[in-house]
Amino acid sequence: MSLTEIAFYVLSFLAIFSGLAVLFSKNPVHSVLYLIVTFFSIAGHYFLMNAQFLAAVHIIVYAGAIMVLFLYVIMMLNLNSVQEDKIATWFKMAAVGAAGIFMLVVVSLIAKTDALQASTPMAENAGLIENLGKVLYQDFLLPFELASVLFLAAMVGAVYLSKKELAN
Amino acid sequence: MEGMLMYKIILAVIVFAVTLGAAAYMTWGERKLASWFQDRIGPNRAGPMGLLQPIADGLKMIFKEEMIPTHSNKWLFILGPSFFMLTACLTGAVIPWGSGFNSDGIVYPMQIADINIGLLYLLGVVSIGVYGIMIGGWSSNNKFALLGALRASSQMISYEVAMGLALIALVMMTGTLSLGEIAQQQDAGYANVVYQPLGFLIFIICAFAETNRAPFDLPESESELVGGYHTEYSSMKLGFFLFAEYINMFISSAVMATLYFGGYNFPFQHELGLEGNTLVILQTSALFIKILIFIFVFMWIRWTLPRFRYDQLMNLGWKVLLPLAIANIFITGLVMFFTGKLS
Numbered sequence: 001m002s003l004t005e006i007a008f009y010v011l012s013f014l015a016i017f018s019g020l021a022v023l024f025s026k027n028p029v030h031s032v033l034y035l036i037v038t039f040f041s042i043a044g045h046y047f048l049m050n051a052q053f054l055a056a057v058h059i060i061v062y063a064g065a066i067m068v069l070f071l072y073v074i075m076m077l078n079l080n081s082v083q084e085d086k087i088a089t090w091f092k093m094a095a096v097g098a099a100g101i102f103m104l105v106v107v108s109l110i111a112k113t114d115a116l117q118a119s120t121p122m123a124e125n126a127g128l129i130e131n132l133g134k135v136l137y138q139d140f141l142l143p144f145e146l147a148s149v150l151f152l153a154a155m156v157g158a159v160y161l162s163k164k165e166l167a168n
Numbered sequence: 169m170e171g172m173l174m175y176k177i178i179l180a181v182i183v184f185a186v187t188l189g190a191a192a193y194m195t196w197g198e199r200k201l202a203s204w205f206q207d208r209i210g211p212n213r214a215g216p217m218g219l220l221q222p223i224a225d226g227l228k229m230i231f232k233e234e235m236i237p238t239h240s241n242k243w244l245f246i247l248g249p250s251f252f253m254l255t256a257c258l259t260g261a262v263i264p265w266g267s268g269f270n271s272d273g274i275v276y277p278m279q280i281a282d283i284n285i286g287l288l289y290l291l292g293v294v295s296i297g298v299y300g301i302m303i304g305g306w307s308s309n310n311k312f313a314l315l316g317a318l319r320a321s322s323q324m325i326s327y328e329v330a331m332g333l334a335l336i337a338l339v340m341m342t343g344t345l346s347l348g349e350i351a352q353q354q355d356a357g358y359a360n361v362v363y364q365p366l367g368f369l370i371f372i373i374c375a376f377a378e379t380n381r382a383p384f385d386l387p388e389s390e391s392e393l394v395g396g397y398h399t400e401y402s403s404m405k406l407g408f409f410l411f412a413e414y415i416n417m418f419i420s421s422a423v424m425a426t427l428y429f430g431g432y433n434f435p436f437q438h439e440l441g442l443e444g445n446t447l448v449i450l451q452t453s454a455l456f457i458k459i460l461i462f463i464f465v466f467m468w469i470r471w472t473l474p475r476f477r478y479d480q481l482m483n484l485g486w487k488v489l490l491p492l493a494i495a496n497i498f499i500t501g502l503v504m505f506f507t508g509k510l511s
Contacts, residue, residue: 071306129345
C-alpha cells in the first residue's frame with residue numbers, strides 16, 4: 001500500500017468512527033467534539049484530493065468557527081445529560097416506518113446506479129487557490145455573487161431577529 | 169528524496185527544540201525585564217544571573233501534586249492543556265527560518281513545509297487554538313473556570329476576524345499566500361510594513377489579544393476576577409497552559425517579523441560581499457534579532473499598560489479594529505488600482 005492509500009483508510013476509518021460516535025455519545029459536548037474530529041478527517045480527504053484551499057477553509061470555517069458556536073451554546077445551556085422524553089409508541093412505530101421507506105429509496109438508488117468509479121485524483125493544480133479564484137471569478141461569477149447576497153440576507157435577518165427581542 | 173525527508177524531520181525537531189528552549193528562557197527574560205522596570209533585582213538564586221531559573225521552575229511544576237477534580241471529565245481535563253500546547257507548536261512549521269543551505273549543489277530550505285496556503289494554515293491553527301481553552305474550562309466542572317473559558321474564547325474569536333482582514337490587505341499586495349514567497353519578495357524592495365503600516369498595527373494588536381497578553385489578559389486577570397479557564401489546574405498541566413502562552417508569543421513574533429519586517433532579510437545584505445552559507449547564517453541571526461525585539465515589545469507593553477475593561481476590549485475589537493481593517497482593504501485596493509499594480 002502506498003502512503004496515500006494508508007492515509008485514505010486511516011482518515012476514512014476516523015471519519016466513520018467519529019461520525020457514529022457523534023450519534024451514540026450520551027453527552028452533547030462529547031458529540032460536538034467527535035463532530036470536530038469528523039470535520040478534520042474530511043479536511044484530510046480534501047488534502048488527498050489536492051484541494052488544499054478547500055481543506056484549509058473547511059477547517060477555518062467549520063472546525064474553527066461554527067463548531068465553536070455549537071460548543072458555546074451547549075456549554076451555556078449546560079446539557080450534561082440527555083433528558084429522555086416520553087415518546088408515544090405510535091410515534092416510534094411511525095418513525096420506524098418512515099426510516100424503512102427511506103432505506104428502500106436509498107437501496108433502489110444504489111441498485112440502479114452504475115458501479116461507483118474510484119474517484120480519479122484531480123489534475124495536480126486543480127485545487128490550488130489561483131485556479132480556484134480564476135474559475136470562481138470568471139466562469140461562475142453570477143452564482144458566486146448570488147451566494148454572497150444570500151449570506152448577506154441571512155445576516156441581516158439574524159441581526160433583525162436579535163434586535164427585535166431587545167426592542168420588546 | 170530520502171535525504172530530503174530525513175533533513176525535514178531533523179529540521180522539525182530542531183525548530184521544536186528551539187521553540188521550547190526560547191519559550192523557557194522567555195519566562196526568565198520576562199521576570200528579569202519586570203524587575204528592571206520595577207527597579208528590583210529579579211531571579212538571581214539559581215545559577216549565575218538566575219539563568220537556571222526556568223529549569224528549576226519546570227522541575228517544580230512536574231513534581232507538584234497533580235489534582236484532577238472529582239466531578240470533572242478526566243480525559244477532557246487532560247486533553248485541554250495538551251491540545252493548547254499542540255496548536256501553539258503547530259505554527260512553526262510554515263515559517264521560513266532562513267533562505268536555504270547549499271550543500272553539494274542541493275539547496276536545503278530552512279522551512280519545514282512551504283505549502284502554498286501558508287497564511288490560511290496559520291489562520292486555521294489560530295482558529296482551532298480556542299478549543300484547548302474551551303475544553304479545559306468546561307471539563308473542570310467549575311463555574312468560574314467555565315466563565316473564564318468563555319471570556320477567553322470570545323476574546324480570541326473577536327480578534328481573529330480583524331486579524332484575518334488585516335492579512336487580506338497584505339495578500340492583495342503580495343499576491344501569494346505562501347510565507348516563503350512573502351519573505352523572498354521583501355529581499356528586493358522595502359519591508360511590507362512600509363506599504364502596510366495600518367495593517368501591521370491591526371495585526372500586532374490582534375496578536376496581543378490572541379496570545380492573551382496584557383493589556384488583553386482578561387482571561388487571566390487574577391487580581392480582579394478568579395483565575396480563569398485554568399482555575400482548577402495544577403502541576404504540569406497548569407504549566408502547559410502558561411508555557412503555551414510564551415510559545416505563542418515567540419511564534420507570533422516570528423510571524424510578524426516574516427510578514428511585515430522582511431523575514432530573514434536584512435538591509436544591505438547583498439552589499440556585504442558574502443556568499444552562500446555564511447550569508448544564510450547571518451540571515452537566520454537577523455530573523456532571530458527581529459523576533460527578540462518583538463518579544464521585548466510584548467513584555468515592555470505588559471509591564472507598562474494597565475488591563476482593559478471587558479466592554480472596552482469588545483468595543484476595540486468589533487467597532488474600531490474591524491472597520492479599520494476593512495478600510496485598509498479598500499485603501500490598498502484603491503492605491504493598487506491607481507498605481508497600476510492591478511493587471
